[in-house]
Amino acid sequence: MYKRTFVSVLLVLFSGFIILRAQTTGNNAVDVILKSYSAKMFTTIPVSDNDIDLIVKCGMKAPSGRNYQPWKFTVIKDQTITPELLKDITAGNILIIISGVVKQDGTVDPFDCALATENMYVAAQALGLGAHIYAGPVANINTNWKEKLGIPADYKAVTVLRIGSIDKNVDAVSAASTRKKPEEVVNYK
Numbered sequence: 001m002y003k004r005t006f007v008s009v010l011l012v013l014f015s016g017f018i019i020l021r022a023q024t025t026g027n028n029a030v031d032v033i034l035k036s037y038s039a040k041m042f043t044t045i046p047v048s049d050n051d052i053d054l055i056v057k058c059g060m061k062a063p064s065g066r067n068y069q070p071w072k073f074t075v076i077k078d079q080t081i082t083p084e085l086l087k088d089i090t091a092g093n094i095l096i097i098i099s100g101v102v103k104q105d106g107t108v109d110p111f112d113c114a115l116a117t118e119n120m121y122v123a124a125q126a127l128g129l130g131a132h133i134y135a136g137p138v139a140n141i142n143t144n145w146k147e148k149l150g151i152p153a154d155y156k157a158v159t160v161l162r163i164g165s166i167d168k169n170v171d172a173v174s175a176a177s178t179r180k181k182p183e184e185v186v187n188y189k
Contacts, residue, residue: 039130093164
């Protein structure tokens with residue numbers, strides 16, 4: 001009896017260790033999110049087409065209300081256009097404009113588009129790239145660039161995701177802005 005209990009306890013402890021280890025190490029979603037930061041410094045090494053395709057596929061897999069998927073993604077690789085949309089952009093970076101369908105009242109529900117943006121943001125970082133989310137350029141895009149970029153008339157840009165290669169020697173901890181402590185943002189009851 002004692003031997004069976006001991007073996008059971010060891011199995012439970014080993015299983016718990018495996019579960020905890022899976023959440024804190026390796027290239028999984030939790031690890032990528034915990035190590036992520038909004039990149040500000042990029043290199044000129046271009047983003048590969050394969051990486052772009054994977055990132056966009058991750059955006060397409062985002063959840064949405066009733067699985068409506070109310071988004072369009074416009075990938076800007078043209079290095080003559082990217083500086084027109086985002087000042088001080090590094091050569092080799094790409095932009096993905098996430099647009100949402102315009103509802104009958106003229107508004108766009110940004111929530112589903114934000115989920116798609118986050119999926120692509122995390123995917124880029126999982127691939128070892130830097131990513132940064134912008135909202136500032138959206139007004140200019142909707143006013144001056146929609147038609148030129150092929151964004152359908154019944155859609156409006158919601159966010160812009162910048163993706164580029166980053167210097168692997170940059171320390172992500174010191175490059176990132178400080179985060180609030182858990183007790184400042186989490187309330188348990």
